[in-house]
Amino acid sequence: xxxxxxxxxxxxxxxxxxxxxxxxxxxxxxxxxxxxxxxxxxxxxxxxxxxxxxxxxxxxxxxxxxxxxxxxxxxxxxxxxxxxxxxxxxxxxxxxxxxxxxxxxxxxxxxxxxxxxxxxxxxxxxxxxxxxxxxxxxxxxxxxxxxxxxxxxxxxxxxxxxxxxxxxxxxxxxxxxxxxxxxxxxxxxxxxxxxxxxxxxxxxxxxxxxxxxxxxxxxxxxxxxxxxxxxxxxxxxxxxxxxxxxxxxxxxxxxxxxxxxxxxxxxxxxxxxxxxxxxxxxxxxxxxxxxxxxxxxxxxxxxxxxxxxxxxxxxxxxxxxxxxxxxxxxxxxxxxxxxxxxxxxxxxxxxxxxxxxxxxxxxxxxxxxxxxxxxxxxxxxxxxxxxxxxxxxxxxxxxxxxxxxxxxxxxxxxxxxxxxxxxxxxxxxxxxxxxxxxxxxxxxxxxxxxxxxxxxxxxxxxxxxxxxxxxxxxxxxxxxxxxxxxxxxxxxxxxxxxxxxxxxxxxxxxxxxxxxxxxxxxxxxxxx
Numbered sequence: 001x002x003x004x005x006x007x008x009x010x011x012x013x014x015x016x017x018x019x020x021x022x023x024x025x026x027x028x029x030x031x032x033x034x035x036x037x038x039x040x041x042x043x044x045x046x047x048x049x050x051x052x053x054x055x056x057x058x059x060x061x062x063x064x065x066x067x068x069x070x071x072x073x074x075x076x077x078x079x080x081x082x083x084x085x086x087x088x089x090x091x092x093x094x095x096x097x098x099x100x101x102x103x104x105x106x107x108x109x110x111x112x113x114x115x116x117x118x119x120x121x122x123x124x125x126x127x128x129x130x131x132x133x134x135x136x137x138x139x140x141x142x143x144x145x146x147x148x149x150x151x152x153x154x155x156x157x158x159x160x161x162x163x164x165x166x167x168x169x170x171x172x173x174x175x176x177x178x179x180x181x182x183x184x185x186x187x188x189x190x191x192x193x194x195x196x197x198x199x200x201x202x203x204x205x206x207x208x209x210x211x212x213x214x215x216x217x218x219x220x221x222x223x224x225x226x227x228x229x230x231x232x233x234x235x236x237x238x239x240x241x242x243x244x245x246x247x248x249x250x251x252x253x254x255x256x257x258x259x260x261x262x263x264x265x266x267x268x269x270x271x272x273x274x275x276x277x278x279x280x281x282x283x284x285x286x287x288x289x290x291x292x293x294x295x296x297x298x299x300x301x302x303x304x305x306x307x308x309x310x311x312x313x314x315x316x317x318x319x320x321x322x323x324x325x326x327x328x329x330x331x332x333x334x335x336x337x338x339x340x341x342x343x344x345x346x347x348x349x350x351x352x353x354x355x356x357x358x359x360x361x362x363x364x365x366x367x368x369x370x371x372x373x374x375x376x377x378x379x380x381x382x383x384x385x386x387x388x389x390x391x392x393x394x395x396x397x398x399x400x401x402x403x404x405x406x407x408x409x410x411x412x413x414x415x416x417x418x419x420x421x422x423x424x425x426x427x428x429x430x431x432x433x434x435x436x437x438x439x440x441x442x443x444x445x446x447x448x449x450x451x452x453x454x455x456x457x458x459x460x461x462x463x464x465x466x467x468x469x470x471x472x473x474x475x476x477x478x479x480x481x482x483x484x485x486x487x488x489x490x491x492x493x494x495x496x497x498x499x500x501x502x503x504x505x506x507x508x509x510x511x512x513x514x515x516x517x518x519x520x521x522x523x524x525x526x527x528x
Contacts (some may be wrong), residue, residue, distance in 0.1 A: 151227060354389065424439060
């Protein structure tokens with residue numbers, strides 16, 4: 001499919017401003033063909049106006065229509081064929097196998113949300129029927145369920161151009177809840193996002209749904225993105241990226257005359273604890289797995305284990321040597337773009353200048369946007385004292401922190417702040433009470449606690465939580481992966497003494513959809 005380099009507003013191309021930008025192949029530095037036109041303020045207004053109009057119509061439609069839409073989008077993505085993979089590789093430097101797998105994940109999560117919507121219980125319907133004879137006052141008829149918010153703005157992520165791109169999890173969950181979506185395309189892979197937009201436009205047309213349910217705008221976050229967040233029609237924002245950018249959007253949304261939620265997944269250090277029992281049982285195996293996890297995707301996963309905590313023992317010293325050997329043998333690879341590589345190099349160069357920090361692995365990068373694995377080591381007191389060591393280095397680097405004993409480990413872990421993940425490796429000889437207390441501590445600081453594994457690799461399923469306390473996310477009660485993500489884009493509405501004909505179908509006495517509901521305190525599929 002040929003690219004036109006323009007934004008798509010409600011199914012139609014818009015010319016945008018006279019300013020253009022091009023994508024760059026990070027592996028070669030080559031500027032890719034097709035200039036992309038930056039969207040204007042008028043384009044933002046047109047997209048949001050179309051979304052408002054579409055919402056007025058779509059909010060009356062049954063969930064089945066959105067389930068079919070999500071499935072059709074998945075079909076249209078697959079129909080893009082090799083063009084999507086080729087453009088994704090050119091814009092990101094990611095290998096073919098990675099993008100083929102990511103396409104499968106993208107299609108899979110669209111189908112997962114379709115199944116969720118079709119089953120229907122996600123609306124969390126609760127019915128309390130009236131009791132006119134209750135004393136001292138009659139009880140009214142009160143019913144509650146989740147309802148869609150309205151136009152949602154989604155920012156495409158840089159590190160997952162498919163799974164968190166124009167048709168990624170944020171878009172899938174927002175559409176599943178019955179909302180229109182306006183995507184701010186990531187400037188690093190605009191052509192990839194345009195191809196995805198064509199898939200959505202085709203699906204909407206096939207499903208005979210309002211074209212305003214989806215728009216894609218090209219251009220920088222500082223202008224197009226901020227204008228979308230500030231637009232009065234926007235009801236919520238989904239974002240994956242840096243803490244700096246996420247905080248800007250969060251502050252903008254909070255400063256609006258009518259503030260809105262920003263669901264920003266921003267950054268995470270992902271502490272990983274290795275206890276002595278684990279080292280005595282499987283030191284070599286842990287070193288191999290950890291090196292692979294640190295370097296997976298050139299360290300550009302938000303779940304990369306950036307902090308490795310060990311107790312000061314001879315076995316721990318030997319483990320660090322094994323880990324360093326594994327990382328040293330890992331060749332340099334291409335990062336997503338020069339901006340990410342520059343930030344990575346600056347952060348790691350800063351670590352090396354701090355007294356008390358040892359650079360254990362110091363490979364030199366190669367290639368246009370290449371990066372090599374790095375490993376640092378320090379003691380707990382230095383790490384706690386130096387705030388700069390607690391900033392994320394987004395790339396293939398990790399820091400080992402040596403702790404004197406378990407109590408020092410607990411004290412130090414508290415400085416790690418909020419994270420997406422936290423991992424414990426333990427063995428049979430480790431004190432069970434210590435393991436339990438560490439797990440309890442890490443549960444309070446992370447969205448996902450992992451035992452004897454590695455945090456990279458997020459299972460897209462109903463039970464997954466890809467979120468966590470600030471600064472991992474701006475909204476620790478939510479997740480951006482898994483079916484619980486749909487709740488970000490819906491709000492509870494209560495209906496009191498509303499006649500049956502005027503209630504949403506999910507709240508009527510006759511349970512036509514046969515969904516799970518709580519009726520007078522009992523979970524049931526029976527009629528109310």
